[in-house]
Amino acid sequence: MMNEEPFIHLFQVNKRNYCYDVNKNQIIEIPKKVYQYLLTNQIPDGNEGDEIKSYVEKLKEKGFLKSNHSQVSEHPATECYKYFVDNDLGQLTLQVTQKCNLDCSYCVYSGNYNNRHHADKWMTFEIAQKAIDYYVAHSSDEEEVSLGFYGGEPLLAFDFIKECVAYAEEAFEGRKVLYSFTTNGTLLTDEKLDFLVQYGFTILISLDGPEHIQNRHRKFANSEIGSFQTLMRNISNLRLKYPNYYKSNIAFNTVLDQRYPLADIAEFMLTNENVRDSKFMASTINDTYADTEVKYSSTFIEEYEYEKFKTTLWLVGRLDKQQISPIMRDSFANVRKMAIVFDRFNQEVLSYKGHRGGPCIPGVRKLFVTVEGKFYPCERVSESSKVAQIGDVYSGINEEKALSVLNIERISTEKCKNCWAYFFCHLCVAQADDGNKMSRCKLCKACGESKMNVEETMKDYVVLRALGYNQDIDLDR
Amino acid sequence: MIYPYSKAYEPYVLYSELLINLEISVLVTPNGSGLVGRRISHDGKTWEILNNFTEALSKCDIVWFVNDEKFKLSEETIKRKVCEAVSRGKRIIFTRTDSLNREKISNIIPTQQKIELEKSQRMEDKLQAEYCYHIDTPILTVYGTEAGTDKLAVQMSLRREFIHRGYRVASISSRIDSELYGMYAMPEFMIGHGCSEAEKIRRYNHYAKQIEITEHPDIMIVGVPGGTLPYDRIDHNEYGIVAYEMSFAVPCDGAVMCMPYNPSFEGDFSDFAHDMELVFRYKTICCHVAAAMPDMKTTMENRKRHLVCLEGEIIDKKIEQYNRRNVFNILSKKGAERAVQLICDVLSEDDESSEEDRI
Secondary structure, eight states: OOSSOOOEEEEEETTEEEEEETTTTEEEEOOHHHHHHHHHOOOOSHHHHHHHHHHHHHHHHTTOSOOOOOOEEOOTTSTTHHHHHHHOOOEEEEEOBSOOSBOOTTSTTSSSBSSOOOOSOBOOHHHHHHHHHHHHHTOTTOSSEEEEEESSOGGGGHHHHHHHHHHHHHHTTTSOEEEEEEEOSTTOOHHHHHHHHHTTOEEEEEOOSSHHHHHHHOBBTTSSOBSHHHHHHHHHHHHHHOHHHHHHHEEEEEEEOTTSOSHHHHHHHHHOTTTTTSEEEEEEOOOTTBSSOOOOOHHHHHHHHHHHHHHHHHHTTSSOGGGSOTTTTTTTHHHHHHHHHHHHOOOSSOOSEEOOSOOOOTTTSOEEEOTTOEEESOTTSOTTOTTTOOEETTTEEOHHHHHHHHTGGGGGHHHHHTOTTTTTOOOOHHHHBOSSSBOHHHHHHHHHHHHHHHHHHHHHHHHHHHTTOOHHHHHHO | OEETOOGGGHHHHHTGGGSSSOOOOOEEOOGGGSOTTOEEEETTEEEEEEOOHHHHHTTOSEEEEOOOSSOOOOHHHHHHHHHHHHHTTOEEEEOOTTOTTHHHHHHHSOGGGBOOOOHHHHHTTOOOOSSOOOOOSOEEEEEESSSSSOHHHHHHHHHHHHHHTTOOEEEEESOGGGGGGTOEEOOGGGTSSSSOHHHHHHHHHHHHHHHHHHHOOSEEEEEOOSOSSOSSSSSOGGGGHHHHHHHHHSOOSEEEEEEEOOTTOOSOOHHHHHHHHHHHOOOEEEEEEESEEEOHHHHHHHTSOOEEEOOHHHHHHHHHHHTOTTEEOTTSHHHHHHHHHHHHHHHHHHHHHHHHHHO
């Protein structure tokens, strides 16, 4: 019998047995009989029992199987939060308008979500100036500054963006400003392109797939006309006119509707000459603030797993990049991140004071400014939420509110500090926010899926490692 | 005037009383630095950081053009500012080593308006032995666990305190412009490719010996550039190669470790100090906790250590909590006094025991 319960998580992949040790933050492969013992705490009699005991003792000598848990729930940045806010703001995103020329059914502004609705609201230049001034004054420790524009459709406010850029260039005298925005791409005309290229904008264009799929959701507002033809014409024009810029600064965002098959999308992206070599960010429809849950179809799951399998083979050098749909090439980003953490974050024991993974430091990593000048940690949280609003352009960051968002673990301390997925949890205020307060109940509902994702990532990680995956080479791609 | 001012130049302001025949009257920074309007206060003096170069020219006689840190001004901007300062009759100190057109811009400055730094150059290559000389002066090495941990400020603070106590101090820092503060700069051959590694060790030793012969100091404070030991294979701190070479060239009698603030640190630095002794033979006497804290999330994502600046006050409070006799904020007056006292005690004890050994 073990004296104290070790803080570990056990899992199996392909008949191999693994133990993730939370204190050491390491995964080790263990013999089946040791796995069984750690799982059941039952030890057989005789030689086999002695062998298990001996193996376990060796693990303990190497620092594994400790039972320590963090005792006090406090994010490491808490006590110095003021200084992080004063000096280290990494990115500012301005919501230049809430209006869009498309009306996509799954868009967070579509009316099917309770955090946002499309509205004829526009940011004033005064608010943008104040926000940029705030950014200048709070980013002195950053080597680069990054100014993003968000909508609705930001290109509807193109002249406004130009004004903001002119202002930012002056305000950030002596520093390189990286500009970016996400767009549906239907308004990318020649006149706009010249400006965007001049300032080196990074552009994320939304493209869901071939015509019948793109047009399923992405239709022009107040019409049944799909956006595919317009978008592809603009993309093609951009690629021909500025081939080098296109290669380095254009990426695509694909929303996969998990209720429908995937194969057509994967194939289209792989064969279309305009996009096949581009970088993609693909995600399924997000139902965090949605009125209804979005269910996965069995065909989607089957086809997704097949594409993922092919991607695995590419990552370990058994297939060529050209055989992998671009929407899948970044699908193991979580594994890469986890590999970097395992590689670099070594420790012997959990610290007395700590906080699980998940929350970014609000108002530091990035800051989202609404058309009205309200501050939110990022564009993914609800704009109608009282808890997620952490300040505004007039009075800056409300430290008390920001610290409660940062220390989200405090609403579920007991549960979190005993959870094996402590380091890799990704739940933040967006999953706990019920509009008025941070809800433990809402957070706990998302907890199961989060843990499942972490375990799946760990399984992918051990499989890829066993096949020779190396995260540094992956990054070099 | 210091232009373009950045946080890297804060030590030069804090310890401006060490400046020889100069006084800092105004600090000018580009708009984008995020520092405009901030104030630096020290020993009853306050400097406000301004952004209007032209206006600020009327408040100074000399313009000191320094390296950029977080921002990169165009060569054209620098050239324009140099021309403006020259045309207004200002004398110029040009220590921008990161400027591609250093020579070209420097040539714009008329000789009579140019202030040259050459104290360090005068020390180089005067001794000829094929081996390292024994250095009799006690050597105090200031090293950092990583860059950005106040090493230069610590050297200046210790220098000031030792001088205040009546000691003759010679200092070698890694920055050329520290010459204005009576210090010597680390010679360029240490980071160039012009000589072999063994030759670097020998030449650096000769350089330090020459300083000893010239100045007859009571103590020599030597700053080690950058970090020392690699954190891991990604944050390698240049593998501590320069520190290793320096440890042979000028073996230290005592060392001061500079480290960033870390919430999990409780005041015991002996593990790291032990590693440093094994690798570099550093006898770490005390530790300075810098007002800077790693931002781990950014560090992980960008694969590069990223420190966020804090304020000295929070470090002072922490140091009180640690309640250790050898952990200080050496940038505070009290911290410097206590650190220097401890250093003197330890070096004197060592000296006495080595005398006894000899007897």
